[in-house]
Amino acid sequence: xSLAQDxxxxxxxxxxxxxxxxxxxTSGLHSPHYFQxxxxxxxxxxxxxxxxxxxxxFKDATIDAVVxxxxxxxxxxxxxxxxxxxxxxRSPASKSGRDRIHTMFTERKNNAMQLxxxxxxxxxxxxxxxxxxxxxxxxxxxxxxxxRKAKAEVVGVGCVVDRSGEEVRFDVPQQFAVLHxxxxxYPHAGCPLCKQGIPVMxxxxxxxx
Numbered sequence: 001x002s003l004a005q006d007x008x009x010x011x012x013x014x015x016x017x018x019x020x021x022x023x024x025x026t027s028g029l030h031s032p033h034y035f036q037x038x039x040x041x042x043x044x045x046x047x048x049x050x051x052x053x054x055x056x057x058f059k060d061a062t063i064d065a066v067v068x069x070x071x072x073x074x075x076x077x078x079x080x081x082x083x084x085x086x087x088x089x090r091s092p093a094s095k096s097g098r099d100r101i102h103t104m105f106t107e108r109k110n111n112a113m114q115l116x117x118x119x120x121x122x123x124x125x126x127x128x129x130x131x132x133x134x135x136x137x138x139x140x141x142x143x144x145x146x147x148r149k150a151k152a153e154v155v156g157v158g159c160v161v162d163r164s165g166e167e168v169r170f171d172v173p174q175q176f177a178v179l180h181x182x183x184x185x186y187p188h189a190g191c192p193l194c195k196q197g198i199p200v201m202x203x204x205x206x207x208x209x
Contacts, residue, residue, distance in 0.1 A: 003053060008179045011050075015040040022193040024202045027136040029185040030193060034203055035161050037132035041075045050178050051079040054130065054158035057176040059087055061155045063101060064125040067115075067147060069139040070107040072132040076160055078103050080130050106143050113142035115150075125152040131159040134177065135185065137168040144170065 012018040017039035023031050041047045054076075063084055068077030081103035088101065104119040121127065127147045131140050140157055147154050156174035165182030169175065186192065194200065 002056075003049070003178065005179060008050070011040055011046055012179075015043065015046070019203070022198040022200050024188075024200050025135055025185065027138060027185075028188065029135065030188060030191040030200065031183060031185045032193060033163075033183045034201075035133045035163060036203055037072060037160055038075070041079075041132070041160075047075055047079045048083065050160050051076060051083055053178040054080050054160075054176060055083040055087060058084070058128055058156055058158060058174065061128070061174070062126050063128045063155060065101065065121060065152070066103045066128045066130055067121075067143055068103075068105050068130040069113065069143050070105045073130050073139075074105045076132050076158075077105060077130040080128070080158060084128075106146055113139065113146060115146060121147060121150040121152040123151040125150070126155045127152050128155055129157045129172075131157070133161045133163060134159050134168055135163050137164070137170060140170060144172065 009018070012035065017036050019034040019036060020032060021034070023034040025031055025034070040050070066077045066081040066084070068074055081101050085101045104115065106113045106115055108114070109116060129140055129143050129147065134140060144154050154172045156172050156176065157170050158176045160177070161179045161181065162168070162177035163181045163183040166180055188194070
């Protein structure tokens with residue numbers, strides 16, 4: 001299965017998940033567009049539809065755990081893990097317990113990304129890192145570092161939207177995005193929207209915004 005890009009964009013517009021205006025992104029960059037993935041992922045049928053694309057890409061990989069950064073990546077990670085487990089349960093590998101994929105998320109404490117709430121990875125675990133939207137890739141790289149410090153292996157990165165114009169590349173075997181878009185961003189100091197006096201909105205989930 002492979003959803004057409006225009007079909008995916010129509011889902012975002014239908015659910016008002018693709019916003020236009022003047023936004024400050026989690027990265028600190030400014031943009032005239034903002035992807036609020038939670039607006040489309042709030043509908044279980046759409047979450048399953050989008051995450052099925054990630055699962056289809058990684059279905060042949062051996063995956064023990066899915067890890068995503070909070071808050072945006074939580075639904076993507078959970079739904080991707082659920083669908084991966086369902087696919088795995090139908091394969092011969094399920095007899096060995098390989099269908100028991102677990103999902104977890106990282107969150108910030110003292111401004112550092114960490115695995116909290118008793119979450120943990122075992123040495124040698126094969127991990128898929130999931131995210132909702134990638135702009136600079138900062139949060140994903142932090143999760144990759146956490147996985148590797150646990151002596152686990154990152155098998156790939158899957159996300160719903162890559163808005164970097166495919167410029168962000170991770171040091172992983174595979175990388176996949178359901179939707180690719182080259183969306184313009186500006187540094188705060190040189191933002192033409194700021195110069196026009198257009199009020200800036202900060203719709204991200206971090207309390208620091």
